[in-house]
Amino acid sequence: MTNTNQFLCKLRIFIFFDSLTIAFWLIVLATIDRWLSSSINANYRQKCTLKKAQRGTILIILLSTIIETEQLFCYEANLTNTPLKCYSKTVMCGIISDIFFALITVLCPLLLMFIFGLMIISNVRQTQTRLHPMSRIINNHDDHNIGVVSTKHQNKQRKTDRQLLIMLFIQVLIILIFTLPLALSKLYSTITRNVPKSALRNTIENFIFNLFLLFLNVASGIPFYIYTLSGGNVF
Numbered sequence: 638m639t640n641t642n643q644f645l646c647k648l649r650i651f652i653f654f655d656s657l658t659i660a661f662w663l664i665v666l667a668t669i670d671r672w673l674s675s676s677i678n679a680n681y682r683q684k685c686t687l688k689k690a691q692r693g694t695i696l697i698i699l700l701s702t703i704i705e706t707e708q709l710f711c712y713e714a715n716l717t718n719t720p721l722k723c724y725s726k727t728v729m730c731g732i733i734s735d736i737f738f739a740l741i742t743v744l745c746p747l748l749l750m751f752i753f754g755l756m757i758i759s760n761v762r763q764t765q766t767r768l769h770p771m772s773r774i775i776n777n778h779d780d781h782n783i784g785v786v787s788t789k790h791q792n793k794q795r796k797t798d799r800q801l802l803i804m805l806f807i808q809v810l811i812i813l814i815f816t817l818p819l820a821l822s823k824l825y826s827t828i829t830r831n832v833p834k835s836a837l838r839n840t841i842e843n844f845i846f847n848l849f850l851l852f853l854n855v856a857s858g859i860p861f862y863i864y865t866l867s868g869g870n871v872f
Contacts, residue, residue: 649723653715654740663697665753670682679762708734712734713726731827743817750812819853
């Protein structure tokens with residue numbers, strides 16, 4: 638029905654891209670919230686409240702809905718020479734839609750996830766340093782207190798940092814792998830939509846496009862499994 642009905646085509650595309658954009662930006666919001674809550678600065682921790690998180694969620698939903706409204710004007714049903722019959726109606730409209738998808742839905746959230754993820758790791762290190770101050774031992778030869786860091790604590794801290802870094806890099810890398818190919822495939826399909834193609838080439842390109850579309854759906858639920866499989870004993 639979405640391939641032939643104009644209203645259902647536009648509605649389906651709008652809901653799909655809007656929900657995807659909201660999902661990725663909510664992960665960014667959660668990352669920022671974790672950064673605030675893990676800060677050693679009390680003023681930052683006070684900003685981490687349920688009310689502000691709810692406001693941030695509402696703001697993300699509103700902005701995403703406004704941005705993705707252009708999908709309602711760009712997409713049309715019953716098209717030919719496109720990966721899907723419900724697709725952008727013109728090349729220019731498709732390029733704008735594809736750039737919005739690549740930048741706003743994929744690259745910007747991933748960049749912010751990576752930046753705030755590193756800041757979370759920095760906060761964790763600072764917190765561990767404050768909770769586990771350097772132990773003191775007395776040197777019997779010169780009666781001076783010499784500060785030394787426990788080897789056991791150092792190893793534990795390095796292990797925690799390593800696990801957090803692994804989680805961060807895996808999350809960003811997997812989401813990038815599962816989302817960026819579709820953005821590139823969409824842009825390629827849009828640019829070459831008026832280029833004469835054989836039936837075999839169309840079949841291959843449509844198969845690849847739909848495969849990347851499936852990967853995109855997987856990317857939305859992947860963070861949970863990343864935390865479960867690579868989190869170790871951090872949590």
